[in-house]
Amino acid sequence: MINLAPAIAQIELLLAQNTDASLTYAALECRLAIEGICYERLRIAHDYISHDDLKRWQPRDVVNTLIQEVDSGIAKTFTLSISKEPLQDSSTPPTKEEYQAIEFLPVGKQIGFDPNKFGKLWNALAKVALHITIPVSKDHDVNRYGNKDKIRAKVVEALEEIKRIGEGTLLSTGVGEEVSFECVCGAKNKRRLELLKDLQEISCIRPECSESFTFTKGDKAFNRRVFDVSCKKCGKHREIPIRTLEKLRVDQSINFGCGGCGAKIIICWRPAQLQ
Ligand SMILES: [Zn+2]
Ligand SMILES: [Zn+2]
Incomplete structure (x- = not known):
């Protein structure tokens, strides 16, 4: 699991220094920590989802995709516990009372978060600290840094959330068939x-x-998902993964030798006219 302690210590130090530059850097550290938290959930979920199936890379979108495709509870808070004694094998599952009588030992706690709120915070940090305000007229100064008070307020808000999540001791990809x-x-x-x-x-x-x-x-x-190619000379078939073709640009081609007669076969992705 990702260790958030070094990031938390760094952000606290930068807050204590309380200069324009240190607060700007603290905002960047907060953004990196938020990305780390979200991408760590993706890393543990990679047994269940391909990198190519992620349509968007922003932290909020990554976590929302995981909720939809890997585990609806991937961003929820829960404690996982295990029975101290192995459960007896029986044809009927235990009743509620029998479950309550079992002694459970906690294994760990996953700390959840709202990906949309987290995404807003991630955007807000950049807006207040990592860009300077564009002048709308000649009277507006172009400053070196953003507004110090606004940056500090966002950093404090983000730090609270990062600290809360840092208390988690477990990440799960859920249960279910x-x-x-x-x-x-x-x-x-x-x-x-x-x-x-x-x-x-x-x-x-x-x-x-x-x-x-x-x-x-x-x-x-x-x-x-395959594209079936048959050799025009000897008729031998070959299946090509459709994604190989989907990744081609217009007019780009792939070629290979026929496994039967050795003839060169070229496949090209090209607009065609039919009448
Ligand atoms: Zn494969
Ligand atoms: Zn052939």
Whole structure:
């Protein structure tokens, strides 16, 4: 887990120095800490989501994507506890009273946050501290730093939130039924069943792999997304991952030798006219 203590100590030191420059730097440290908190949740979730399936990189968007696709509780506060004694095997699950009679030991606590509020704070820090106000007329001065009081207020607000999250001792990717499959590259891909939508496209979690799959809810199957190429000379088929083609720019091409006759095959992404 990310250790927030050094960042907290640094921000406190800069607040104590209380100069224009130190507060500006403190705002930057706060932004980095917020990014660290959000991206750490992404790092532990990477068994469940590919980097390529993140549409946006801003901290708030990353966490919101994780909530939608990996674990609805990834930004919630909870304590995880474990029973001191192993539960007896029985055909009927324990009743509420039996559960309450079990002695539990706490394992750790995840501290949650509101990604949208966090995103606003991250933007506000930049607005007050990391840009100077653009002059709207000749009478406005161009200052070296932003307004000191405003910067200090935002830094104090952010520090409080960073300290609160820093008290967490656990990060979880949640519980719930998992579905998994092995990609042709050998990587095991896992997903939380309840968060998968019918016909959702997912990319392999291995960053250098071009494979992607379409999930069908009815049979819980992941079907490989491929483009079928057949050789015009010998008729041999070859399947190319669709994402390889989707990544091509207009007029860019890929080429390879046919596995049957060795003829060179070129695939190009190009507007075509049909009449
Ligand atoms: Zn793969
Ligand atoms: Zn061929």
